Amino acid sequence: MFHFSFSYSKYILYKPPFQSSESTVPTNAASGYRELTEEKMKMFVLLLSVCILGMTNSVSGAEWLRYNKHWYYHSTQKLNWMGAQLYCRRQGGNLVHIDNAQENNWLSSKYTAVSTWIGITDQAVEGVWRSVTTGERVPYINWGGPPDNYKGNQHCGTLNYGGRGRWDDDTCSKKRTFICEVSGY
Structure with a gap:
């Protein structure tokens, strides 16, 4: 570091x-x-x-994996969603932006089966899920069930909810592991 x-x-x-x-x-x-x-x-x-x-397989001692011209890092450190995003920004990326089913399957097969933060949120407008990387509506979704905004307090996305590759909305203040993505290297 x-x-x-x-x-x-x-x-x-x-x-x-x-x-x-x-x-x-x-x-x-x-x-x-x-x-x-x-x-x-x-x-x-x-x-x-x-x-x-440049980008190597090691950033601050972390092991990064390459897939489809992007680098990914799964942190075992648990942070809330915003803390995870800030960590990823310090690494030169963002929380992972999942573009399609192939990327979703690759990520969920390479990393833990435990629910982990990904780079989507509906904090700006309830029910409109946007990528933290692009600010655009997410091009691909894979909800394990419809995002329910339980108790009006679930605005951040997770991967591996109720099974590998399934997504869920969750309370952003919860501490979870997370996946960072850096593209273009």
């Missing part, structure tokens, strides 16, 4: 290609250059590290 320590709050100055009166990025008035914050610098260093190191 990478660990960065910075002692300055501003690091890089760059001059934008044009000036706009509607700019939302802080600008140093004397030079016309914009300043990057510590948070942005850390993100830049993290993204640069991923680009330099």
